[in-house]
Amino acid sequence: MAHHPTFLTCTSLSFSWPDGTEVFDDLRLAVGPGRTGLVGLNGSGKSTLLKLLAGDLTPTSGAVRVTGELGHLPQNLVLDTTRRVDEILGIAGKRAALHAIEAGDPAEEHFAALGDDWDVEERARATLDQLGLGHVGLDRTVGEVSGGESVLLRLAALLLARPDVLLLDEPTNNLDLYARSRLYEAVENWSGVLVVVSHDRELLERVDQIADLRDGAVTWYGGPWSAYQEALAAEQEAAERMVRVAEADVQRQKRELADAHMKLARRKRYAQKSFENKVVPKIVANTRRNAAQVSAGKHRALHADRLAEARERLDTAVEAVRDDDEIRVELPYTSVPAGREVLLLRDLELRYGARVAGGFELRGPERIALIGRNGAGKTTLLRTIAGELAPVSGEVEARVPLRFLPQRLDVLDDGLSVVENVARFAPAATPNAIRARLARFLFRGGRADRPVGTLSGGERFRATLAALLLAEPAPQLLMLDEPTNNLDMASARKLTAALDAYEGALIVASHDLAFLESLGITRWLLLDGELRPTTAKAVGALGTAARP
Numbered sequence: 001m002a003h004h005p006t007f008l009t010c011t012s013l014s015f016s017w018p019d020g021t022e023v024f025d026d027l028r029l030a031v032g033p034g035r036t037g038l039v040g041l042n043g044s045g046k047s048t049l050l051k052l053l054a055g056d057l058t059p060t061s062g063a064v065r066v067t068g069e070l071g072h073l074p075q076n077l078v079l080d081t082t083r084r085v086d087e088i089l090g091i092a093g094k095r096a097a098l099h100a101i102e103a104g105d106p107a108e109e110h111f112a113a114l115g116d117d118w119d120v121e122e123r124a125r126a127t128l129d130q131l132g133l134g135h136v137g138l139d140r141t142v143g144e145v146s147g148g149e150s151v152l153l154r155l156a157a158l159l160l161a162r163p164d165v166l167l168l169d170e171p172t173n174n175l176d177l178y179a180r181s182r183l184y185e186a187v188e189n190w191s192g193v194l195v196v197v198s199h200d201r202e203l204l205e206r207v208d209q210i211a212d213l214r215d216g217a218v219t220w221y222g223g224p225w226s227a228y229q230e231a232l233a234a235e236q237e238a239a240e241r242m243v244r245v246a247e248a249d250v251q252r253q254k255r256e257l258a259d260a261h262m263k264l265a266r267r268k269r270y271a272q273k274s275f276e277n278k279v280v281p282k283i284v285a286n287t288r289r290n291a292a293q294v295s296a297g298k299h300r301a302l303h304a305d306r307l308a309e310a311r312e313r314l315d316t317a318v319e320a321v322r323d324d325d326e327i328r329v330e331l332p333y334t335s336v337p338a339g340r341e342v343l344l345l346r347d348l349e350l351r352y353g354a355r356v357a358g359g360f361e362l363r364g365p366e367r368i369a370l371i372g373r374n375g376a377g378k379t380t381l382l383r384t385i386a387g388e389l390a391p392v393s394g395e396v397e398a399r400v401p402l403r404f405l406p407q408r409l410d411v412l413d414d415g416l417s418v419v420e421n422v423a424r425f426a427p428a429a430t431p432n433a434i435r436a437r438l439a440r441f442l443f444r445g446g447r448a449d450r451p452v453g454t455l456s457g458g459e460r461f462r463a464t465l466a467a468l469l470l471a472e473p474a475p476q477l478l479m480l481d482e483p484t485n486n487l488d489m490a491s492a493r494k495l496t497a498a499l500d501a502y503e504g505a506l507i508v509a510s511h512d513l514a515f516l517e518s519l520g521i522t523r524w525l526l527l528d529g530e531l532r533p534t535t536a537k538a539v540g541a542l543g544t545a546a547r548p
Helices: 046-054 092-102 108-114 120-130 147-161 177-188 225-276 282-320 378-385 418-425 431-440 445-449 457-470 489-501 513-517 536-546
Strands: 008-016 022-031 034-039 061-066 070-073 165-169 193-197 209-214 217-222 341-349 355-363 367-371 393-398 402-405 477-481 505-509 523-528 530-534
Touching: 008 046, 022 046, 022 217, 034 046, 034 225, 046 061, 046 070, 046 165, 046 193, 070 147, 092 108, 092 120, 120 147, 120 177, 147 177, 209 225, 217 225, 225 282, 341 378, 367 378, 367 536, 378 393, 378 402, 378 477, 378 505, 402 457, 418 431, 418 445, 418 457, 431 445, 431 457, 457 489, 513 536, 523 536
Parallel strands: 034 193, 034 209, 070 165, 165 193, 355 530, 367 505, 367 523, 402 477, 477 505
Antiparallel strands: 008 022, 008 061, 209 217, 341 355, 341 393, 523 530
């Protein structure tokens, strides 16, 4: 561990993707000890910045400097499913040495490998237990744990290593309420430098400061998310007030410039009339006319300059007001009559052990919330209903067209552009129709031609949703697996509004209780070995029970 203050610094940092899309230009950043929440709109470059800080991407120009050891938990974590848990934790070598010594092998290399870490297994098990993974044995393989558990497993490895600088990218994605509580506790107890990218408001309430990444620059706000929201609201109120003041000034300068024009015209007419009526000699009239024109011209130029300055102040004031675009999700008209049979499950046994005993029916435009601990089989159930997985036994019968938005957003081809991907799902749609639909999801102009592989998590979600909703036939059953994982808060609100207007049947698997409650859920189902009814109150208790 370093005994001096640890910092992350970016000096004149610039980065562009291979296709020329610029992300940063001359970014300057310094992060000191404490917990920092990095926020910003989808596509603003948060994950890219963390990858640059971690050394996973190389800047186009500029430099990144890290004082001390660095650990990074990426947003899209991929672990080798054949590796053992102790390998992921980075203690396999020490465990092997310890076991060899305990078995009576006195070889020097074992003592060198182990060092003074005689309690390595106890520390590892304590760390796993701290994150709710006490049931995960050190000799198990990664393939035996769920997606959420694999995130916690990687976090456990970082906690064991105790790096000076810890970077977390959307760490609560895929975590159930119990696991989130464990993560919150780990974040609160972290000492050193922590930078966390998240849309989880409860997690952001546990940071010391907010770094707002916008238009390639970072603005700092002291305190947690709620303090940031208050400060931002005050800023925006002041900015909107300045716009009103600047608009009034522009109107005033326009009137004064118009007055200057009128005075000049009046003086010209007076001088001309005096000359024609021979009120004064010709030479005097010309002198007066010329002097009046010069004076009025200067007056007019002065007011023109003032108007230009007023317009410039207005432009500056307008720029300070945030007018962020939000996705416009217009779901197809897919009304399902009350009582119509939509989905039927009979004596269903899923891969990895979960079951739906007896029969389960979904009728009419019901809204089902599917909840359960990590590894309970929610994603497996949705993939089985969608026809992506075959059940071990039993039947699945969908009576209406359905669409499934997967958690991993892997239905798009990274090598194709957004437009080309959507065209794969809707071969009969015209290019103009596709681009019009993509514009509602903020893919306008050249953005729609970007390769999917260069998109952020939130942008990829928007592209996937657009592709599925443009596909034919339109879905009368929509299944979403953790849909808010990669959405900024504005987009999550817009998605909620769109789903509120959707007239088909809906099944949503999510650990985001606030999001689920906003959807007007008609039935709550808990998958815990078997599928059984539950309530929103019981769901909330799952997380509360684990909270320290």
